[in-house]
Amino acid sequence: MYVGCDIGTGYTKGVLIDQDGKILSSCIIPTNADPRTASKTIIEELLKNSNISQDQIKGWGSTGWGRTYLPVEHEELSLINCIAKGINFLSPSCRTVIDVGAQHSMVILLDEKGQVLEFRQNDRCAAGSGRFIEVISEALRVPLEKVSSLVLNAKEKVNVTSQCAVFAESEVIAHVNDGKPVDAILAGIIDSLARSLAAIAKRLSVIDEVFASGGMAKNSALVKEISRYLGKELHTAQPDPQLVGAIGAALFVKEKS
Amino acid sequence: MIFAGCDVGSLTAKALLMDEKENIIAYEIMNVLPNPVKSAEEIMSRTLKKAELRLEDIDYCISTGYGREKIPFANNNISEISCHGRGAHWVNPAIRTIIDIGGQDLKAIRVDSKGELVDFVMNDKCAAGTGRFLEGIAKTLNVSLSELGPLALKGKNPISIISTCTIFTQFDVMHLIVEGADKADIAAGVAKAMAQRMHKLVRKVGIKKEVAITGGVAKNQGVVKYLQEIIKSEIYQFKDIDPQIMGALGAALFAKEEYMRKR
C-alpha cells in the first residue's frame, strides 16, 4: 500500500492506493497555513478510513507547496510531474492538463506515458488562481460551493476590468453598491479567470484531449467558460480533480519500490 | 480669501483650506464613503466646520483624485500627480522626487526647481506596493495600520518576503506565524519588501534629492528606514504636516493660482 499527499496552499489532499493503483481511501482538508498539522491529520484520516496501520504503508510520496512538512519519512516529488502522472493514470487519453489550485495555475503538455513535455505556470499573481474567486466570493458573502450554480444560471454578466484580485474586490463592491446582481458579478469574475487561463494554455499549445484538474476544476461554470475560450472540449478529471496530484505522488512511490 | 483643495482617493478623502497668503487654515482626513461625490461633500463639510467657515466662503476650489470631475462644488479639477508634486514642493522647495503611495496605486513623481512636473510613472495594475498591501498584512498580523511601522522597527532580522502578490504574501505571513516567526521580524520584512517595490518604481523616473514620500504609508517608519537603506540617502520627512494631505494641499495652491490668474 502507498500514500500520496499533495500539500497545497489551500488544501491538503491525500490518497491511499494498493499495489494495483486502486484508490482505497482519500481525504481533503483545508491547510490553514499549517501544513504540518494538516498533513498529520490527513495521514490519520486515511489510515482510519481504510482500517490500515502505518507500518503497512510501503511508501510515502509528498508533493505541492508544503511537501517537506509530511511528518513521516517520504519521497518529495515535483507537483508538475505528479499531476502529469496522476492524470495519465486516470485518463490515459489526456495530452494537455490545466491545473488550477489555490495559488497557482499551470498548463502541462504530456505524452502518452505521462511524461511532461512542456509546462507553463503562474504562481506570481492571485488573479490566475483559486484565491481570486475566494476573495471575491468572500466579499460578496457567497459560499464558494454556490458560485458555480449561481454563475451557470446567471442571465447577465458584469464586466470586471481589474487584473488584480485586490482591486477586483473593490470593483466588485462598487458594483454591489450600484445594485448589480451578485450572480452577474460572479459571472464576470469567472469569465475573467477563464479568459486568462485559456490564454496561458494557448501560449503553450492545446492538444486533445484536454483535462482540468485541481480544486478549481470542481467549479463547472469555470470549466465551461475555459472550454468556450479554448474552442475545445475541456474534460474534468474524474473521480475528483483535486486528487490528481496526490494520486500521481502515490503512483511514483509505488513505481520506485 | 479662502482657497480649497479636495482629494478623494480609493481609501481616504482629504480636504484643505488656506488663505491668500498661503496660510493653512484647516485640513481633515477621513475614510471614503462608497460614493466619491458623497465623500467629497462630507470631507469638505468636516473641514469647513473645523475652520468655522461655510461652503459659500470658499473663493475657489480645485478637486483631485478619484472622480474629481464629478465634484459639484469644485471650480476645476487637476490630476493628483500634479497636485502631489506641487504640494510637496511647496512644503520643501528642495524636493525633486516624490513617491506617493495611495490606497490602490503607487506613483513616482519628478519635479523641477519650480515644483512643475518633469516625469512620472504609476503602477495601478497590482496591489503590491500600495496601501492595500500594508492594510492586508496589518490585518493578518492582527495589528492596526499605525502600529505596523513601530513593529517593523523592532524587527532585528527582517524575514525575506518572496511573494510579490499581496494575497500570496498574506498567506506567507499566516504560515510564518504558524511556524512561530517573530511578528516584528515579519513586519520588518514586509516593510523592506515595500521599500524594494517603491525603489523599483522610482528608479524609472530617476532618483534626485531631495526625496519625499507622500500618502499614508509615509508614516510607516519601517518603510522609510528600509527605503533610506536602499537608496543610500536620507528621505525628507514631513514634520508639521500630514504627508497624506499633500494632494489636497497642492490642489488648494492651484486653486489660488488659477483664481489669481482669472481675476
Add this chain to the structure above:
Amino acid sequence: MKDMPIEWFKRLRTTCAVIETGIKTGATSLQELDIEALLKDADDYTKKIVEMLQPDTVDAALRPKNRNVTLAFVQAYGEYLDFVIDGIQKGKKLVYHYFESIPQVLLSMDMVPVCVETIPVLVAALYKDGCEEEIDTLEAEGFPAHLCSAQKGFLGAYLMNEVPAPDYFLKPSVPCDPSNMLFQYLSKLTGAPYIVFDVPYYTNERAFRYYKEELDDAYQQLVKMSGNSVDEEKLKRHVELTNKQLEYIYKIQELRKHKPCPDPGFHRPMDFALYTIFGFSEKVVDYFRIVYEEAKERVEKGMSIIPEDKQEIRTLWTWAFEGYDLSIYHWMEEEHGATYLACGLTILPEEFVGYIDDHDLDSMLEGLARLTFHYPMSRQVTSFADTWINDFTKIAKSHKADCAIFAGHMACKHGWALNKLLSDAIREEAGIPTLRFEMDVADKRFTPPAEVKKTLSEFFETIRH
C-alpha cells in the same frame, strides 16, 4: 602622470590578484580560505575589495574542478588590465569597442582596446552590489529600466568617474539598435568620435564582402584620425595567438559532446571575457589550453564533474548566461547533475570561422573580419531566424542535449521575438523542451539568484531519461 578615473579597472585588477593569491593558498572552498592570513599585509583598498566580493562566486572558483582554470583566467585578465591601466596612464589612445571587434588590430596600432560589454558583466558577477549604483545613476539621467544593464552599467560608471573617456568609440551595428543609440550618448558626453561599421542583415558571402568593406572603412577612419598605423609584425603575432586560441576553442567544443560533459559551466563567463581580448597574449591562450587539457583528462580518465549519484542533465543555453551569480553553474552540476554544453554568448562555429591566414595585412584583416562576422551574439542576431535556429538545433543533436534553456536577457527584444520559433524548432528537431525565463544579465534585482535557482530546479525535476 595623469590622474585618470580608472577605478573600475583598478578594482578588477586588484580582484584578479586577490583571487590568484587565494587560489594559490591551496584552499578548495570558501570555508577553507583563511581570509585573515590573506589580508594580513594587504592595504585598505584590497581589504575593501575583498569585502565586496560575492562569497558564493569565490567558493565556486576555489573548487577543485574550477580552480586551475580560474587561476589561468585571473592571470590572463590581470595582465590585460595592467596593460590597460599602464596604457591609459601613458596617454596611449584608448578605444572603447563592442563585443564583435578587432582588438588584434587595435593592439598592433599601439592603442588600448577595451570592450565595454565585458566590464559591467564582470563587475555584476564579482561584487555583491554589482554595478547597481552605476545603473541607477544612468537611469537618473532619464533612461528607462528596460535597457540593457551591461550598457547602462558602463555608462553609469563613466558618469561616476570610474572609467575614463575614450579617444575613439568603435562599434559594429550589431548586436542591437539600443546599443547603437545608447553609446552615442557617451560619445556626446566625451566628444570621442563614434565610428560605426555596418553589419548587414544576411550571413551569406555577399553579405560578408559588404561587411569586410565596412570594417576596412572603419579601420581606415581610425588610422586617419589617430595617425597610428598597423605594425604588421605585431599584428601577425596577435593573429598567431588568435589562431592558437581558436584551435583550443574548437577542440573544447568537440569535447563537450562527451557524456558526461567534461567542461564545467563556471568557465563560460570567463570564456566570454577572454573572447573580447582575442589574441591578446600567451596567457590568454594558456587559459584555453588549460580548459582543454583538463576536459581531455576527464574524458581519458573517466572523471566526472557531477556527483556520482546524479544522472546527467545536459543543458543547452540557447541565448545568454545569467551573469550576476556565477556560482549557479557550479550549483547546477552539484545539485542537479546539470551540465552546460554551449551558449549563445560563446559558440564559435569552426566551419564558418576557421583560422586566419597571416601571410599579409589583407589576408589578416579578411580573417579577422570573418571571425567577427561569425562572433557569438553577432551571428545570431543578424539574418533570418534560420541562423540562430540552425546553430542550436545542430548542437542540440550533435551534443545530445537533454533540454534547452533560454535565459532571456530582458533587453534583447530580438531574442524574445525569436524565442517561440527557436524552442518549437528545437522540440521538433531534437525532441527536447526549452525553459524560458527572463533575467537582466548584469542586474540581479530583476530576477534574483534564488528565483533563478527555483525556476531551474522546477524545470530539471520534469526532465527524465
